[in-house]
Amino acid sequence: MPLYTGHPYIFEMSLFSSEKFQKEEHLDLANATVHYIPRFLTTETADDYFYKLYKKTKWQQDDIKVYGKTYKQPRLTALYGEAGKSYSYSNITMHPAPFTPTLLEIKRKVEKTCHANFNIVLLNLYRYGSDSNGWHSDDEKELGPNPTIASVSLGEERKFQLRKKTDKKIRHNILLSHGSLLVMKGETQHFWQHQIPKTRKKVRPRINLTFRKII
Numbered sequence: 001m002p003l004y005t006g007h008p009y010i011f012e013m014s015l016f017s018s019e020k021f022q023k024e025e026h027l028d029l030a031n032a033t034v035h036y037i038p039r040f041l042t043t044e045t046a047d048d049y050f051y052k053l054y055k056k057t058k059w060q061q062d063d064i065k066v067y068g069k070t071y072k073q074p075r076l077t078a079l080y081g082e083a084g085k086s087y088s089y090s091n092i093t094m095h096p097a098p099f100t101p102t103l104l105e106i107k108r109k110v111e112k113t114c115h116a117n118f119n120i121v122l123l124n125l126y127r128y129g130s131d132s133n134g135w136h137s138d139d140e141k142e143l144g145p146n147p148t149i150a151s152v153s154l155g156e157e158r159k160f161q162l163r164k165k166t167d168k169k170i171r172h173n174i175l176l177s178h179g180s181l182l183v184m185k186g187e188t189q190h191f192w193q194h195q196i197p198k199t200r201k202k203v204r205p206r207i208n209l210t211f212r213k214i215i
């Protein structure tokens with residue numbers, strides 16, 4: 001990964017700052033509780049976390065099995081958290097590395113805002129537009145029946161889509177901006193799926209952190 005290893009402060013500006021104004025919103029969706037906070041982190045703090053996590057994270061690319069066929073996952077991932085909390089999805093079982101000081105700092109900020117506690121964080125690195133995360137719900141048994149999932153976005157803005165399981169035409173899109181926080185809770189995972197679609201646009205990398213609690 002030769003690009004993005006330097007810090008942008010030599011230009012005294014962020015590579016990822018957005019021109020668009022987004023407001024904090026509580027999405028009005030049936031059977032879902034979703035809240036979006038666009039400027040959860042300042043641009044400077046988000047830049048700093050992006051560069052630290054991009055360089056220091058133990059990124060891995062797993063194989064996933066879909067209908068019996070094996071594919072490379074179209075993004076890199078990493079799991080950090082409390083010892084003994086393993087996490088399984090799409091036939092992958094991940095064992096967490098211990099939280100780093102940077103991840104603990106972000107976790108504390110997220111917990112304060114969400115009034116919830118988390119014991120693992122799954123990181124995703126979308127290296128380019130063809131990296132993606134297909135339709136799914138975060139409904140693994142170990143998260144309990146109504147999990148709170150807190151998702152921090154750093155780097156390139158990517159489209160996050162929600163669709164209703166019973167009527168897949170009912171959809172909602174949000175652009176997840178640099179330094180934003182999206183919180184899904186209550187019965188959201190029972191009734192809705194979400195994804196990060198591929199894009200043909202030439203985009204820079206995006207890091208996503210989803211804080212979860214393994215019960």
Ligand SMILES: O=C(O)CCC(=O)C(=O)O
Binds near residue numbers: 210
């Ligand atoms: O990258 C994102 O914003 C979503 C990640 C996600 O849905 C997941 O890891 O379960």
Ligand SMILES: [Fe+2]
Binds near residue numbers: 136138194
């Ligand atoms: Fe998810």
